[in-house]
Amino acid sequence: MDLRADLDTPVLLKPMERALISTKLFIELPLGYEAQIRPRSGLAFKNGITVLNSPGTIDSDYRGEIKVLLVNLSTEDFLINDGERIAQMIISKYEQISWLPVKELANSQRAAGGFGSTGTR
Numbered sequence: 001m002d003l004r005a006d007l008d009t010p011v012l013l014k015p016m017e018r019a020l021i022s023t024k025l026f027i028e029l030p031l032g033y034e035a036q037i038r039p040r041s042g043l044a045f046k047n048g049i050t051v052l053n054s055p056g057t058i059d060s061d062y063r064g065e066i067k068v069l070l071v072n073l074s075t076e077d078f079l080i081n082d083g084e085r086i087a088q089m090i091i092s093k094y095e096q097i098s099w100l101p102v103k104e105l106a107n108s109q110r111a112a113g114g115f116g117s118t119g120t121r
């Protein structure tokens with residue numbers, strides 16, 4: 001779903017500035033679910049506006065207002081107006097794990113290789 005700014009006065013984001021934007025949205029998620037706040041591709045492509053902590057996490061036990069942390073990565077000022085669609089939110093189910101400390105891990109073909117270990121690029 002789209003998240004809209006709910007503002008008494010517009011917010012001006014100068015280049016490289018960030019701001020927490022109000023949505024006046026409050027939700028109660030079931031245990032084992034989270035909400036993720038993601039950027040809108042149009043705002044990112046056309047205006048360089050993105051969600052700084054993307055994806056923002058809304059915990060199932062959070063009861064406060066959902067806020068969107070926007071950053072202006074462009075070289076121009078950007079004005080955020082009341083009612084503007086600023087981000088999108090999805091609800092996601094996640095596994096709840098009981099962690100168990102062990103001395104060693106099972107072998108695998110990859111082992112500890114990563115960060116480009118399988119190719120030249």
Ligand SMILES: O=c1ccn([C@H]2C[C@H](O)[C@@H](COP(=O)(O)OP(=O)(O)OP(=O)(O)O)O2)c(=O)[nH]1
Binds near residue numbers: 053056060068
């Ligand atoms: O984009 C975001 C990210 C977080 N939150 C709210 C809901 C979330 O459940 C809470 C805590 O977020 P997070 O776990 O990312 O914060 P933290 O930096 O780990 O701080 P703490 O958990 O100590 O509050 O803040 C938002 O409203 N918008």
